[in-house]
Amino acid sequence: GAGVSQSPRYKVAKRGQDVALRCDPISGHVSLFWYQQALGQGPEFLTYFQNEAQLDKSGLPSDRFFAERPEGSVSTLKIQRTQQEDSAVYLCASSLGSGGSEKLFFGSGTQLSVL
Amino acid sequence: QKEVEQNSGPLSVPEGAIASLNCTYSDRVSQSFFWYRQYSGKSPELIMSIYSNGDKEDGRFTAQLNKASQYVSLLIRDSQPSDSATYLCALRKAGTALIFGKGTTLSVSS
Secondary structure (H helix, E strand, C coil), X not given: CCXXXXXXCEEEECCCCCEEEEEECCCCCCEEEEEEECCCCCCEEEXXXXXXXXXXXXXXXXXXXXXXXXXXXXXXXXXXXXXXXXXXEEEEEEEXXXXXXXXXXXXXXXXXXXX | CCCEEXXXXXXXXXXXXXXXXXXXXXXXXXXXXXXXXXXXXXXXXXXXXXXXXXXXXXXXXXXXXXCCCXXXXXXXXXXXXXXXXXXXEEEECCCCCCEECCCEEEEEEC
């Protein structure tokens, strides 16, 4: 596709359920990022991949959050035993290279609501 | 102290005026600075990047960087109602991900 694709667009989960959010980056993009954006806040960094390697996961808020990118393309963010405070928009972004000046392209996000 | 600080606003300006958005950051080793625009319910889109001290102009937008004072600003000339959005300041250090401020909401009235 032409841009970063995320699915599902909306997800409603009951507290305690596990969820999996998918990100399909732009073809050939080396770097992939996950962000969490709560209402009225800026995006908060969660984790970063360069190809299949997870180089930084310092932003993951707890061990209930897990991300993978096994073949260096599609990535999945998994949240186990969801809590109400996990309700947010989860944004995925990719960039062609890994340099600090690289432009990030964002997907439309997955809006997660935990009831 | 957060790495990137922005006044959340809202900043209200009349159509045709200059909107001035400001951002300060705490880590002097930050190397790259960005302004993203985010419409309600949409994802952020890059509007300006700046890497060295001084001004950088692109159409109606001017980004200003002052590394000694650790601030970045964005000026929008001839503001239009379509500029009404949240403006996110972001920075990046070598080998790290983009770090965002919480954003400033701009409202341009016609």
